[in-house]
Amino acid sequence: MICDVLVIGAGVMGLSSAYHLKRLNPGKRVVLIERLGAPGQGSTAKSAGGYRNLLLSGTNRLLAEATIEWLRHIQTETEHDVKMHNTSYLYLLGESQYGxxxxxxxxxxxxxxxxxxxxxxxxxxxxxxxVTDFGGDEEAEMMGLEPIEIGVQGLNCGSVDTDSLSRCLEALFLGLGGEVHYNTSADRLILGAEKELDLPGEPFVWQGAVVKGAETSRGEIRAETTVVAAGVWSERLLDPVGFDSMTRPKKRCMFVFKDPGLERLLYTKGFNEEGVLPVTQMSDAGVYLKAEASEGSLWLGVTEDLGRGYGLEDDPQAEMETYADNAYHALVKYLPCFEGVRPVNSWAGQRAINRFDKIPVVEGMPGLIYVGGATGNGIMKCESLGRVVAAHYAGEEEAELYGGRRVRVSDISVKDRRVEKERF
Amino acid sequence: MICDVLVIGAGVMGLSSAYHLKRLNPGKRVVLIERLGAPGQGSTAKSAGGYRNLLLSGTNRLLAEATIEWLRHIQTETEHDVKMHNTSYLYLLGESQYGxxxxxxxxxxxxxxxxxxxxxxxxxxxxxxxVTDFGGDEEAEMMGLEPIEIGVQGLNCGSVDTDSLSRCLEALFLGLGGEVHYNTSADRLILGAEKELDLPGEPFVWQGAVVKGAETSRGEIRAETTVVAAGVWSERLLDPVGFDSMTRPKKRCMFVFKDPGLERLLYTKGFNEEGVLPVTQMSDAGVYLKAEASEGSLWLGVTEDLGRGYGLEDDPQAEMETYADNAYHALVKYLPCFEGVRPVNSWAGQRAINRFDKIPVVEGMPGLIYVGGATGNGIMKCESLGRVVAAHYAGEEEAELYGGRRVRVSDISVKDRRVEKERF
Structure with a gap:
């Protein structure tokens, strides 16, 4: 197959890239391939779908705010339903965390x-x-748990349904005449020489190297430009080419609870119009909670940093002990309503962590554009990043984001990177 | 075994770190372990041993210049012989490269x-x-090779013998009472909790994580501080802990030539006092040359970037085709004296590439200091980096480098990194 642009990966990042590439280049053949059977079934599906504008780096916040604005537009002004709930974020903080x-x-x-x-x-x-205060609970003290001193709420925050978002982006792309091929895995990028001599072994070290498409499970797809948007799996394509994805994969486990004893917590009033618990970050317990009112459940994500190794998995699974023998000990001290309640469901996703500055990367080499490194923030920046990819493709200096604000394309490149490190 | 500081890896980086840690903390037990049987036998031994102060980032150049100054001091003012030859560097550049x-x-x-x-x-x-001009050579034109337009020589540049340098650093460390254990591999870092509860599974997500030493092939070594200086292999220790080494390993092949037809090139006069070819970078051919006058040979390194995949190998080997079916085609156009000459020896090393800014990293977490990411420039910065590690250990804001200049320790950390990207 031959096309103008081949996009690899139909997670939110690839879908958004494909959509904006097709939108700005209606005459080009843009082909999106995905190893799984439907859009957004990889790490996108495993995400909590949270969004927040609590970001300190200007570029990073801009990418998020424009995407949040777009999500709101989609939710309120189009026929698409991405199940956006602006339930807010709530940080429950002990003294030292707050300090x-x-x-x-x-x-x-x-x-x-x-x-x-x-x-x-x-x-x-x-x-x-x-429980904000452990007065008398010697065990909590021995565990070194800090009483909660303050709650800080982020108002322009909440969550979307990642499956609905993926299907919305897919529909937008298909509506413009984009092509999607599911169950099609990219096995290898095709690397050639700038000026081909048709000799075996090209590109030689004295030639310019160019990506010319990919070998896939459905045969070779030749493309003038290949966009790698395969999330944590991008390294499998980029490593052999000698192109650094700038990110490392880290697993994150999610557990789902549905129990009468948790209903009062789930339907917490007073923080938002929905009358549900905000996305609640409990740093001292190493977890966060999200109300999934549509199914009457609470999601609990375990925020592992050191202690959770880096490493790519094909089909990551949540280990029950990450909850039961680990996070649980502290969680029940802060929220005794979890005592004895077992999760009804669990899964694990993988975040593509850019440890250097925690800001996404859009970087190219001849024939290739790579987008990744959203560091667990892909959902809330996907729309903006798709626009940056399209601007990079067009050779434009700036990308216009939803709502009209602009970002310099090279600012989030590797070569000419100019971003403040994200400190929040 | 219990010690105060455990240093993992006796390449130049680990040796220098161990030496400076012991020098500044004579009362502490500093133990250096190495999986191989002698100092500097890993990537250090595979390096060309080049040094150059041709670096644009201020911090980066400072690290190199202080190390070069120290090497000169060692060579001229001590009994150690690191076989330092200030043969200079020579960049042979075509029009577009020079542009x-x-x-x-x-x-x-x-x-x-x-x-x-x-x-x-x-x-x-x-x-x-x-050959600077391919006038009439249609093949060279077809290959897209550019005539050489200019040579730029860096004067405070040259090479050392990496084995001699390693033995010198080892002797300095041992002379202070440092302990070295060879044939001792570090299999796993021991991760514990800040406030241990002696429960299985620590550290939990709600605890602070601390490195407490390493499991080695000679048993557990407990240390208050563990310094990981294992080069490209650092990721094997750091990944499981969830600590990013910030580097990717890339192989680099070296070929050795010894042939009467190459002697005129080897003993090129006029560039330096030694009367040998400078370390010569031929970017358009994708190679560099180094005169090894002591053995009457020329070393040729192949500078592969894109096209050479990332990936860690235990015992990397040079593939003959990297020379014979690749670099050779262009090399003989510029230097026909290589025609038909086969290498008499070859090997491969691995560079720990920090693609983000190409500047080394010294970063810590409780109980751990990591030094790495020199991006192929470890030899020429090792002495300075050992000092930064020791200053980090002491909690000092600045490290005093050889010659008295100072560098801010946090500048080359990840968390508070403040360096210009290296653009040269």
Whole structure:
């Protein structure tokens, strides 16, 4: 097969890239391939779908805010339903955690990010299940758990349904005449020489190297430009070419709870119009919670940093002990309503972590554009990143994001990178 | 075994770190372990041993210049012989290569880096074997090879013998009472909790994680601080802990030539006091040459970038085709004296490439200091980096380098990194 642009990976990043490439180049044949059977079934499906504008790096926040604005437009002004719920984010913080984060919250406030704080009295009134103080609980003290001192709420935050978002992006792409091939895996990028001599072994070290498409499970697909948007699996394509994906894969486990004893927590009132618990980050417990009101469940993600190794898996699974023998110990101290409740479902995803500055990368080499490294923030930046990919393809200096704000394409490249490290 | 500081890896980076840690902490037990049987037998031994101060990033050049100054001190003012030969570096550049690099050379000149340029007439006079112009050679034209337009020489550049350097650093460390254990591999870092509860599964997600030493082939070694200086192999130790080494391994093949027909090239006069060919970078041919006068040979390194995959190997080997079916085609056009000459020896090393900014990393987490990412420049920065490791260990803001200049420790950390990307 021959096409103008081959996009590898139908997660939100690949879907958005394909859509914007086709939108801005209607005459070009844009082909999207995906090893799985439907859009957004890889790491996209394993994500909590959270979005937040609580980001300190200007470029990073811009990418997120424009995507959030677009999501709101899609939800309220089109026939698509991405199940966007602006339930807000809530950070429950102990003294030392808050001490570290206070200057960051202040910076966010100065940057115009909507925030609201709650003292422990207010938190207890709104979340009766929450223990903010371990007075007398020697075990909690021995564990080194800190009482919760403050709650900080991010207002322009919430979540979408990642499957609905994927199907929406797919529909937009297909509506423009884009082509999608599922169950089609990219096995290898085809690397050739800038000026081909038709000799075996090209490209030689004295030639310019060019990506000319990919060998796939359905045969060779030749393309003038290949976009690699395969998330954590991008390294499998890029490593053999000697192109660094700039990210490392790290697993993140998610557990789903559905229990009468958790309903009061799930339907926590007072934080948002939906009357549900915000996406709640409990750093001291190493977990976060998300209300999934449509199914009456609470999702619990375990935020492992050091202690969770890097390493790519084909089909990552959640280990029950990550909850039961690990996060659980601290969780029940803060939220005793979880005591004895077992998850009804679990899964694991993989984040593509850019440890250097935690900001996504759009970088090219002749014939190739790579987009990745969203560091677990892919959902909330996907629309913007697709636009950056399309601008990179067109050789434009700037990409216009949804809502009209602009970002310099080279700012999130590797070669001419110009971003503040994300410190939040 | 219990020690104060465990250093893993007796390449130049680990040796230098161990030496400076012991020098500044004479009362501490500093133990250096190495899986191989002698110092500097890993990637250090596979390196060309080149050094150069042709670096544009201020921090990067400072690290190199101080190390070069120290090497000169060792060579001229001590009983150690690291076989330092200030043969200079010579860049042979075609029009487009020079066009790209000219502003960089100008910046180097402004920064006080000693440079000298040669036009093609001068180059031909000094290197009679060199073809600067392919007039009439249709094959060279078809191959897209550019005639050489200019030679740029870096004066404070040359090479050392990496084995001698390793033995020198080892002797310095042992002379202070340091301990070295060879044939001792580190299999796994021991990760524990900041406040241990003696429960299985620590550290839990709600605990602070601390490195407490390593499991080695000679049993557990507990240490207050573990320094990982295992080069490209560092990722094997750091990945399971979830700590990013920030580098990717890339193989680099070296070929050795010893032939009467190459002697005129080897003993090229006029560039240095030794009367040998400078370390000569031929970017258009994808190779560099180094005169090894002590053995009457020329070393040829193949500079593969894209086209050479990333990937860690235990015992990398040079593939003959990398020379014979690849670099050779272009090399003989520029240097016909190589025609028909086969290498008498070859090997391969691995560079730990930090693709983001090409500058080394010294980063810590509780109980751990990691040094790496020198991107093929480890020899020429090792002495400085050992000092940065020791300053990091002491919690000092700045490290004093050889000669008295200072570098801010956090500048080459990941967390608070403040370096210009290396553009040369």
């Amino acid at each position: 570290r984060r206070k200057p960051l919250f202040e910076e966010l406030g100065k940057a115009g990010v909507g925030l609201k704080t709650y003292d422990t009295g207010e938190l207890k009134a709104l979340i009766p299940d929450l | 790209r690099r000219k502003p960089l050379f100008e910046e180097l000149g402004k920064a006080g880096v000693g440079l000298k340029t040669y036009d093609t007439g001068e180059l031909k006079a000094l290197i009679p074997d060199l």
